[in-house]
Amino acid sequence: MDGCQLSTAILYKTAWLDAMGGLNSIQHYGHFQTGLLIAVLDSPVTLLSNIQFSVYRCEVKRVQYTTDVMGLLTDPGTERSQLPALLERHHRPLCVTLYIIGLVWFLALAHNSLNHGTYFSENALLPGLVEGDFHSDSLMLQYLQSLTEEAEKYPAGMPYAWLVGQFTQLGLDTFTHNFTLHYPMGKEKSFSGQNVYGILRAGRGSSTEAIVVAAPYRPPSSFLQTTAPSIALMLAMAQFFSKQVYWAKDIIFLVTEHEQLGTEAWLGAYHHGCSGGPVLDHGGIQGRAGAIQAAINLELHSARVSHLDVKVEGLNGQLPNLDLVNLIHRLCQRENVPHTFKNRIDHPRPESWGGWLQQLETLLSMVASQATGVPTGNHGLFHRYGVAAVTVEGSEWNSVLGRRVGIQQLGRVLEGVCRSLNNLLERFHQSFFFYLLPSTTRYISIGVYMPPFALLAGGLLVKALALWFSTSCAADIQTNASTSTSSTVRKVDYSVMGSIPVVVTTHVVSAGLAATPPLLSRLGLVVALSTEDSVFFGLLGAAMTLLFLPHFMARCTDIGGVSWEVVKTVAVLELAVLVFAGAVYNFSLALIITLTFTPIALMASPSHSRLGRLAKSLLVLSVHPLSLLMFSVLLDTVINFPGSAPLKLLWRAYMAIKRALMYSVADALIYSNWVFDAACVCLLPVWLLLWQVVHCHP
Template sequence: MGLLTDPGMEGGWLSNVLLAHEKILSVLLYCVGAIWFLALAHNSMNHETYFSENALLPGLVHGEFMGEAKANRFLQELNKETEKYPSTMPHAWLQAKMTQLGLDTYTHNFTLHYPMAANKSFTGNNVYGILRAVRGSSSESIVLSAPYRAPRSPHLGNAPAIALMLALAHFFSEQLYWAKDIIFLVTEHEQLGMEAWLQSYHGSLPQSPPVLDFGKLIARAGPIQAAVNLEIPESFVSHVDIRYEGLNGQLPNLDLVNLLHRLCHRESVEHTVRNRADHRKPDTASGWLHQLHTLLSSIATQATGVPSGNHGLFHRYGISAVTVSGERVGRAGGRRATLLHLGRVLEGTCRSLNNLLERFHQSFFFYLLPATSRYISIGSVTSCPPPHCNLLPATTYCYISIGSVTSCPPPHCNLLPATTYCYISIGSVTSCPPPPVATSPQVL
């Protein structure tokens, strides 16, 4: 409130107007901010998605995966094994299959010491196989993961996802273009197993007192560049939902999300955001309401801080990750995607990630998605200072935000010319105008 308490501004017309209409201006600015935010769901206010990382090259990859029959055989064998182990994961079968496919296969044990009851603990085992890069030196890696869900699990089964992952491992092992290691990971106990594996992989320090004893990994690959988690309950799905919300609202790089949507479109797989397909006429009023619903649903999920899948635990380690979730609910008579279509989407994803020369960094990490092909950048949500305006006396800096008026006199106030900088924003203002650029004297 330095502007209103400055003795030099007493009796000024601006301070008198602000004090006289303070409540009205505050409510008005709140309403303007809310209307502006709701309008962002319309296509005229947001932007079409694009790739910032040109090395992905998703359009140049021609799908060669033809392992649907092999995936179905793996699924039949896995279903027989689950009948023998109704409440646990068939570790021996998974380890044997990965070894037969030529992967370096290992198991990972972890223990959860329940903090609310003494002498009560839960144990679990993860199984992972590493396909070593033929054209690289294990300096980078990609993760394909799937949670195992026993028949007694309250969640939907995920056996088709594991079967598809094994079929992809067989196909990938026959190719010679891999420059990165590929880790095929099957976790137990949902996010608990994934968190234990990630902590052990990155060498986290043990807790005191220990709640999660994450154990030790026998072998590792290179630093993880990206990860894709699979949740496919059936061999035929009506559409694929790309889930990207992470722990505490963290998000993956937008290029990875765009990559999955673009490849699904190429393989004619219906894809959604928050289980909501794109509206056929997005420029109409009904299209705006549809995209607004999708936008608010995503915001509500991020506000809870709970990840929408196992992928959300990768974000805290600086790894972009998403979950590909096959959904059974769909329109009657619509086209269904098979394991062949999903396998080609994942093949294209891994081959595009194989082209990366560095970590994801060029695209956005803060964004909102009203549709599969539209995005709202952080620059559209936060305020942007307008050009200089000559409305106030010299060397006065007026920052108008919702419900507050503050002054920010920087050290170089007396050096600036008689020009006023008026910054109007919706929200908090945290920066000051930059100091003037000193010019060197001319030598005659």
């Protein structure tokens, strides 16, 4: 047997085995036990290529080759070939286990044993190194009284002349900035606004760097809380800062109109940006300072507040450098000012069960707000320009914290922040930009929260591999069967090319849907519908129409011959790419998508029974992007209005859903918020593919 090659194969559960021709290449063979055939071959061909047979099930368990009669050498590919079989057999419990472990691990991150205490990475900040000198609390009250009297003359406008006059009297370089919004929805009206800002030039620098202290102006007719104390404190700080000689950076005092719209317009004009496109005309600015290093947005609703709440979430989930957040909390602690995050003061015993629950609530609250992509304050618009910024909000509604904070303490906190920022030699870069906050003194960095997220989403990759191995094996069996028989059974297309029509169709339709809101708003004018109703009912009607896409594809294409496993493989892989890529930009949004979509994506499959298909269809419908919006808004309504009657609660939720959808469209057009576009262009195609899988022929 020198020079021969030995091949062994196990054939089991066969109906019958029929040798159709002479086995010339087989020199020796033996039949050991039931279904075991060992043959010695002259050439390195497999046993299956020399024997034609019809089987109900055939599985090649092991193949061995040797060139020596003294022994059998194991094929190196044997152990590797067992992995697909193991993965196909055990991938379901593995996916469930990964999901559960990842979820429990992430929830446990709120405990102090799994997160870290905050610290400063930028030593140049030197927080609290010197004593505060601010004593202009009486001056701040004078400014507040004067501004309140002036605001009564402009119930729906902004006292531009008064603000310009105050900045000019303080010796600041004072300018105004005009902007115009061409609203793209409905009748396409135009709205104009004006910002006022003053620049305190650095006495010890060359105006190459700047710090921004901003505050939005809210007229008496606004339904939001007043920000007049913020502007009054800003003017008092400007008067105090103008007398100091240690400033190495310009300080810009900015008062914006129309909330975030004014801030977006001013930033676009200052940086020559084009984020608003043709919708927002930024206009031009006359005065300019240095490159903005950091920004503090003030939202004080009273001259005496109970605490300061620090807001960090920015546009599209961007966050400021963690050093800036820690700086404000540290200075508040130094000045004995109660400070919170998400309006929650730190638990006195964070290691206890109650402490973990409170930190978990704070963590989930940050996840919910960051996932929307909507800034929690005007500071969130600075982040896209590489400027670290936060909003400091002060209100007196929380009586649990007891005493109120005086103006002098607030001024010294702001003074300390500006003096620390004045010490910076370069932009914030050493600390984290990706983190989650369970409290004011603890943080969860990207290196801590990504492993549990990887487990949560890892099941998608496992499922995709299992489906790929399954379709590859099925394709090989179908090919072997077709060469041995002349069966007229319709073949199944297991190639990726066969799924291209349905994949391309879902993406094209979804991309087109993302561009329809302006058209829907104009069509609504024909039937006397408001913009909110036009967009809501238009998108709802489009979503319901897309439910019939599988039937349309079955009639117009040969999608019925394509394997549903291949379509699901594409959907699962696309979902995995979406969440893993999104996790490094807006982690909270990627987390929510992973938590909701992963279980549905794993179980989505055709069903032989009508009841099973109906149940799976309802489960897939529950994670439709519109369904997720409705569920989240309904939950938020229940939390904010716990005592409302059921019918009134549903009506509130219905109105809130329409407004939320309208705001997401407007934010996408004006501020380049990605949530609506991502839901239409990225998430909806995945959902449509899963819907196609459920309605495929099993």
